[in-house]
Amino acid sequence: MWFYALKRAGATLVTLVAASVLVFAFIHLIPGDPIYVLLGDTATPDQVEALRHQLGLDQPVVLQYFRWVGDALQGNLGESIFFQAPVLHVIADGAETSIFLALITMVWVVIIGVPIGMIAAMRKGTWLDQGFSGAAMLMASVPTFWVGLYLILIFAATLGWLPSSGHGTIAHAVLPTSGGLANLRYLLLPSIALAAPNAALILRLTRASMLDVSREDYVRTAQAKGIRPWQVVSRHILRNALLAVVSAFGFTFAALISEAVVTETVFALPGIGRLVVQSVLRRDYPVIQGIILVIVVLYLVINLLVDLSYRLLDPRVELE
Amino acid sequence: MKSSLRMLTRTAAAMATAMFLTSQASAAGMFREATIGEPPPLDVMLTTADVASTIGAHIFETLYAYDSSFVPQPMLAESDKLEDDGKTIVITLRQGVMFHNGKELTAEDVVASMKRWGEFGARGKLLMGNATSVEATDKYEVTLKLSAPNGAWKTLISDVNGGLGIYPAEIASAAGGEPIAQKDYIGTGPYKFKEWRPNRYVELEKFADYKPRSEEASGFAGARIADFDTIRFIPVPDVGTRVSGVQAGDYEYAEMISGDLYDTLSADPSVVIQRRGTPLFGLFFMNSKEGILKDNFKLRRAIQMALDKSQALRVSFGPEGLWTAQGSVFPEGNYFYSTAGTEAYSQHDPEGAKKLAAEAGYDGTPIRLLVSTNYQAHYDQATVFTQQLAEAGINVQMIVVDWATLLKMRGQAEQWDIFVTHHGFQPDPALFTFMNASYPGWWSSPEIEALRQELSVAVEPETRKAVWEKTQKLFYEQVPAMKVGDAYAYDIASPKVDGFAKNAEYRPRFWGLKFK
Numbered sequence: 001m002w003f004y005a006l007k008r009a010g011a012t013l014v015t016l017v018a019a020s021v022l023v024f025a026f027i028h029l030i031p032g033d034p035i036y037v038l039l040g041d042t043a044t045p046d047q048v049e050a051l052r053h054q055l056g057l058d059q060p061v062v063l064q065y066f067r068w069v070g071d072a073l074q075g076n077l078g079e080s081i082f083f084q085a086p087v088l089h090v091i092a093d094g095a096e097t098s099i100f101l102a103l104i105t106m107v108w109v110v111i112i113g114v115p116i117g118m119i120a121a122m123r124k125g126t127w128l129d130q131g132f133s134g135a136a137m138l139m140a141s142v143p144t145f146w147v148g149l150y151l152i153l154i155f156a157a158t159l160g161w162l163p164s165s166g167h168g169t170i171a172h173a174v175l176p177t178s179g180g181l182a183n184l185r186y187l188l189l190p191s192i193a194l195a196a197p198n199a200a201l202i203l204r205l206t207r208a209s210m211l212d213v214s215r216e217d218y219v220r221t222a223q224a225k226g227i228r229p230w231q232v233v234s235r236h237i238l239r240n241a242l243l244a245v246v247s248a249f250g251f252t253f254a255a256l257i258s259e260a261v262v263t264e265t266v267f268a269l270p271g272i273g274r275l276v277v278q279s280v281l282r283r284d285y286p287v288i289q290g291i292i293l294v295i296v297v298l299y300l301v302i303n304l305l306v307d308l309s310y311r312l313l314d315p316r317v318e319l320e
Numbered sequence: 321m322k323s324s325l326r327m328l329t330r331t332a333a334a335m336a337t338a339m340f341l342t343s344q345a346s347a348a349g350m351f352r353e354a355t356i357g358e359p360p361p362l363d364v365m366l367t368t369a370d371v372a373s374t375i376g377a378h379i380f381e382t383l384y385a386y387d388s389s390f391v392p393q394p395m396l397a398e399s400d401k402l403e404d405d406g407k408t409i410v411i412t413l414r415q416g417v418m419f420h421n422g423k424e425l426t427a428e429d430v431v432a433s434m435k436r437w438g439e440f441g442a443r444g445k446l447l448m449g450n451a452t453s454v455e456a457t458d459k460y461e462v463t464l465k466l467s468a469p470n471g472a473w474k475t476l477i478s479d480v481n482g483g484l485g486i487y488p489a490e491i492a493s494a495a496g497g498e499p500i501a502q503k504d505y506i507g508t509g510p511y512k513f514k515e516w517r518p519n520r521y522v523e524l525e526k527f528a529d530y531k532p533r534s535e536e537a538s539g540f541a542g543a544r545i546a547d548f549d550t551i552r553f554i555p556v557p558d559v560g561t562r563v564s565g566v567q568a569g570d571y572e573y574a575e576m577i578s579g580d581l582y583d584t585l586s587a588d589p590s591v592v593i594q595r596r597g598t599p600l601f602g603l604f605f606m607n608s609k610e611g612i613l614k615d616n617f618k619l620r621r622a623i624q625m626a627l628d629k630s631q632a633l634r635v636s637f638g639p640e641g642l643w644t645a646q647g648s649v650f651p652e653g654n655y656f657y658s659t660a661g662t663e664a665y666s667q668h669d670p671e672g673a674k675k676l677a678a679e680a681g682y683d684g685t686p687i688r689l690l691v692s693t694n695y696q697a698h699y700d701q702a703t704v705f706t707q708q709l710a711e712a713g714i715n716v717q718m719i720v721v722d723w724a725t726l727l728k729m730r731g732q733a734e735q736w737d738i739f740v741t742h743h744g745f746q747p748d749p750a751l752f753t754f755m756n757a758s759y760p761g762w763w764s765s766p767e768i769e770a771l772r773q774e775l776s777v778a779v780e781p782e783t784r785k786a787v788w789e790k791t792q793k794l795f796y797e798q799v800p801a802m803k804v805g806d807a808y809a810y811d812i813a814s815p816k817v818d819g820f821a822k823n824a825e826y827r828p829r830f831w832g833l834k835f836k
Contacts (some may be wrong), residue, residue: 037727042369050496054497152564157568163572
């Protein structure tokens, strides 16, 4: 297992280098210029050139790349052109929202998707199964922004129970001035909007996996031995069906952090997804490079953890 | 089991109450504005981004400020006098004005700010380009010497948008062309910079030592009374969320609401409509440096002749209360309003245009129209015009890019023939971008150069207006840019806030307001 982990870490490093080269090259290949965005509509070519020089953007791209890599190896991802703040701070600020949003969403996804998927599988072909499957199809089909806007309309604008948008500092919940855990209320509506399609995916996956496993010989044997039905489900079917579902959890969690841009936009949440899109539009090169690097690392680490968790769920799995 | 359930219910109820109370308490004394996006750095001298100017105007002040009739009135200045036939301007400053760092404003600060603005400021060259010297001739007196009089000098230093915000001398001198750092956001305004959390908010707090002017508030001039403890500018890019946020009481103000919601929101008691008092207008710039439209004024007139501007305005802005199809560059009611040349504004004569284009030697070569999708109105107008021009046999090829790309491409004359942008209201002709020969489009001809010269030395308002009328006539003859029409943006406010004028200013400002 340790050899496997080391081997994967080596592969991760190679992937990281390749990703950094690609990201750097693509960002500098697309047209557009952060200086114009910074200075506005009326900047003269002289002003643009002066600021470009001051920010080091007039140097050869290869030189800029190696300088960036050198700094990154020392834990410095540079300074945002737009925010005039260290990229790590900018990313950390966005990551807080994204991580909490993803965690709360995952709670919804698990408590909705897995049990209902199980019930649908156990009641296959009944009206309950068809009802849940239909609902899952609907949840997966309705766009997140639409769900989000209706949640805002009902629970914020009409009933006034929850904030329509915005954020609250959560990581510093222990501080008396931060608003504490009450700030989690900002994430309730967006997490529900974001959970809808993902819970539907997990629901359908759980149902399909359980149906697959329930046809296995050992399940039939267990049933023939007279083991109670719930024991067959929990010990024999669910545990094996969860392998595929856990894998989906990993990808869903990573995607929730990096791709929740529509939900973040609708709810004005300062998350990573919105930050990356806005940074591309503003051509804030250091922030784009930093975020992509962090996201690549995130995907690789989650992948690694998911692979390692197979072994815990199923001792027969060999990690080589 | 039962008692556990009861305890759980009680705990949940207590948490919900605490969450509700926290949400209410956190808003006390805080005014929250939902902006359309994140501002660039708040160095108002360098940037012309509206969102930066809106925030920056609360921190930094100018020597003069526009009143509600767009007449510059003293702000940091106390008085002024002109000498040497208008070539020497002596400005006396108000005494006892404090910066946010506790230092008193003196002439040295104004001189350092003027020098930096002249060298790096977005609009600095318009005044300082002709400056021969700027000196502190007394602790509270600044003397600016010009090589020729400038009739618009006061107008040019009355707004923060790319304008002469006054910074402490040590900050202005050290900054150079790079935007000043957040720790140096130190001005003399009624609010001071507190915190900027990327993508979350920019927060300002009331400046306790601010001494408002004694005159009654009018527009951006006069007394600036700060009532809110803090103001938060929160980027909320989705317009639906901005609207719901004000309706739900999460924001007190939301800017730039879309036209299709105007009728609905006008009847909604949970919001107050704030239609901007001045229009902005779309501009389709012609390339005067390279390509098929260079010097071909007849072909440009043919293009304009083919267009129905009302149709484009209806498509891009919706209800008729939000736009006016009129050709004067200045809106009706403004001192510089004029109908000179405007008969050519929106003729919608495809046959006439076809004939004129043929006379101009047009052979069907595609005309490259550079437009961005970041501003939906730009794209809508370009689409409508492309169709209308096709009816006149004029072949337009749209090049659709994002705004950052457009800003770069428009500086490369070989890349485009027409590009689309818009212009905010300006109180003086000297401030229009097309009056600047180095602005992309590069309008330059012996006629306009002569008029620019005439305008720059015209001091009396009547003389300036006469020169402007000739300029507008030429604007329709040489067509350096086509005006689409006047569009009035609108914002919405919470009815719980008192002090809004019937029509909003040309830019939102939050002093002089209070909670009811």
